[in-house]
Amino acid sequence: QKEVEQDPGPLSVPEGAIVSLNCTYSNSAFQYFMWYRQYSRKGPELLMYTYSSGNKEDGRFTAQVDKSSKYISLFIRDSQPSDSATYLCALRRGGSNYKLTFGKGTLLTVNP
Amino acid sequence: ETGVTQSPTHLIKTRGQQVTLRCSSQSGHNTVSWYQQALGQGPQFIFQYYREEENGRGNFPPRFSGLQFPNYSSELNVNALELDDSALYLCASSSGGDETQYFGPGTRLLVL
Numbered sequence: 001q002k003e004v005e006q007d008p009g010p011l012s013v014p015e016g017a018i019v020s021l022n023c024t025y026s027n028s029a030f031q032y033f034m035w036y037r038q039y040s041r042k043g044p045e046l047l048m049y050t051y052s053s054g055n056k057e058d059g060r061f062t063a064q065v066d067k068s069s070k071y072i073s074l075f076i077r078d079s080q081p082s083d084s085a086t087y088l089c090a091l092r093r094g095g096s097n098y099k100l101t102f103g104k105g106t107l108l109t110v111n112p
Numbered sequence: 113e114t115g116v117t118q119s120p121t122h123l124i125k126t127r128g129q130q131v132t133l134r135c136s137s138q139s140g141h142n143t144v145s146w147y148q149q150a151l152g153q154g155p156q157f158i159f160q161y162y163r164e165e166e167n168g169r170g171n172f173p174p175r176f177s178g179l180q181f182p183n184y185s186s187e188l189n190v191n192a193l194e195l196d197d198s199a200l201y202l203c204a205s206s207s208g209g210d211e212t213q214y215f216g217p218g219t220r221l222l223v224l
Contacts, residue, residue, distance in 0.1 A: 008152070036215075043116075043202055043215035044155070088154050098143060098206060099168055100213060102154030 003027055006089055006103025015112050019076040023089035023103045026070065030091040030101070033065050035074045038086045038105065047087075048074065079110045115139055116205050116216035124222045125193050133188045133219045137205030143167070144186040145213060146178060149200040161186055198223045 006023045013019055021035075032051055036044035048063040050056045050072075056063045064073040072091075076083055086105040092098065115138035125131050137144050143162045147155035157170035161180035175191040184205075190197055200220050204213035 004154075006154070034212075041220075043217045046212060046214065049212060090154075098145060098160055098213065099157045099170065100145070100147075100155070100204075101157070102147075104152075104154050 001026055004089065004091055004101050004103045007106055008104045010107040010109060012109045012111060013079055015079060015081060015110055017079050017110070019079050019083070019108060019110075021074040021076075021087050021089075021106050021108070023072050023091075024070055025072070025091055027093075028067070028070065029093045031094040032092040033063070033072050034090040034092070034100070035061075035063055036088040036090055036102075037083075038088060040085075044088055044090075079108075081110050081112050084109045116203060116214055118201075118203055118216040118219050120219060121217070122220045122222075124224065126224050127193055127195060129193050129223075130189065130191045131193060131221060133190075133201050133203075133221070135186045135188070135203035135205075135216060137184045137186070137203075138214055141205035141207050141214075142184050143206045144180055144184065145204045145206070146186070146188045147202040147204065148172075148197075149202060149218070150196075151199070155202055158188070193223045195223050197221065 035048040038044045053067045060077045062075040088105045089103040090100040117136045145160040146158040149155040159169040164180045180186045200218040204215045206213045
């Protein structure tokens with residue numbers, strides 16, 4: 001079993017839709033949870049960073065962490081064609097090891 | 113955009129050759145991590161350098177090696193290139209004690 005599972009999609013939605021992206025993980029040692037957006041042929045760009053269980057909102061983006069279920073989500077409201085990209089979840093253990101463990105990424109296309 | 117830069121942007125090598133990739137970290141950051149991203153996959157952690165010392169390594173063979181310089185820039189060296197080394201190589205910089213990693217645009221390596 002992989003440490004982090006993410007449905008690779010692809011996911012295609014109409015403009016204005018609410019998008020839900022998810023990852024599950026198996027190791028309870030993960031304490032930090034991130035979502036990165038990666039456009040084609042570019043490096044990942046940090047979107048959201050959370051530490052504890054609960055919700056964190058930033059504009060149209062909401063990150064949700066449920067440590068008891070080992071489940072993290074990213075919601076995108078009022079999706080735009082410019083949101084079309086691959087979305088990667090990334091998890092990190094506590095302590096001085098800054099290694100990020102990534103999901104496979106979900107390819108999202110928002111159609112005008 | 114982050115302040116992380118990488119060179120070269122693209123590289124073509126043949127099997128058995130050696131390659132050096134370079135990364136300049138964001139100003140004020142003393143930690144550099146390297147990741148390999150194969151097509152359709154999430155980034156995989158190679159190793160991390162903190163203040164010129166290796167601070168963790170992923171499941172990569174010894175032919176993957178690195179350096180960090182006093183100005184915190186970094187190099188990734190890969191010897192005896194194999195076809196499976198074809199990937200996007202990403203570096204990410206962070207500040208010690210700050211969990212946020214900022215990625216560069218990557219170097220795309222093709223091994224023929």
